[in-house]
Amino acid sequence: MLKAMERSTRQRKAIREVMTELNRPLSPTEVLEAARYKVPGLGIATVYRTLKGLVEEGSAVAVELPGEAPRYELAGKKHHHHFHCTRCGKVFELEGCPGDFSFMVPQGFKTEKHEIVLYGRCTDCCY
């Protein structure tokens, strides 16, 4: 059991802000780079510690994509999926969901949840 984060520090504020402002799943490195504009000396260990704390307290969730290290996004969003840009590598949140996949599942299988990942070019990478 991890001890709750108790103090409000510049570093933690910056990390939360970055996650709110960019509003897409971010890797620890992406968080570091973005948050360093706000807190120049920020270290990667603090990013990992803070992300872990945010997940622990329920205000962030890990987003796992195939073949990728986990990214993190703020919790509390409604059901959604992700788009992974094959050029810049950024991951974006998508709205909407086809919903029912039971027709794909063989007899005797019981589906509990699903993940969809779309791949392609984001707006900035469609030139």
Next chain:
Amino acid sequence: MLKAMERSTRQRKAIREVMTELNRPLSPTEVLEAARYKVPGLGIATVYRTLKGLVEEGSAVAVELPGEAPRYELAGKKHHHHFHCTRCGKVFELEGCPGDFSFMVPQGFKTEKHEIVLYGRCTDCCY
């Protein structure tokens, strides 16, 4: 560039057979365990080497699932997706696909491909 596999060995035959017979994406460890029934002394290094060779020559493909090390399945199958049993951890191939996800993508994004992963209980784990 990897040199092509040149010889037909007991180990390679066993690995190919296992992949054909089980007919689902297998982790290197799963391949090892299954193939050891055919070639008792089989080593994990040979499994990794052979899987790499099969991918290199185009007869197998890596299957990446969120948060998981790559599994491998034989190549040449038609478009399909996967089911990951949350109890036993096995991955199965599914038929069918909703097909069109363009309605989920924002203006200016271009979709190239998609992945769907269903999670739940396989037949053996639905008791």
Next chain:
DNA sequence: GACAATGTGATAATGAGTTATCAGTATAAG
């Protein structure tokens, strides 16, 4: 403002998965 305790940054350590190394073995051409 002082101080106890939590937080930070640099970096060493860790862990899981995978690859490299190398002495000995098996394959297949002749």
Next chain:
DNA sequence: CTTATACTGATAACTCATTATCACATTGTC
């Protein structure tokens, strides 16, 4: 059958993401 060489198994080494460590800094309570 002989022989060159590709292949194998054991295990050391490596990679990359993540976590632990520790001296120093910051927070917030009194």
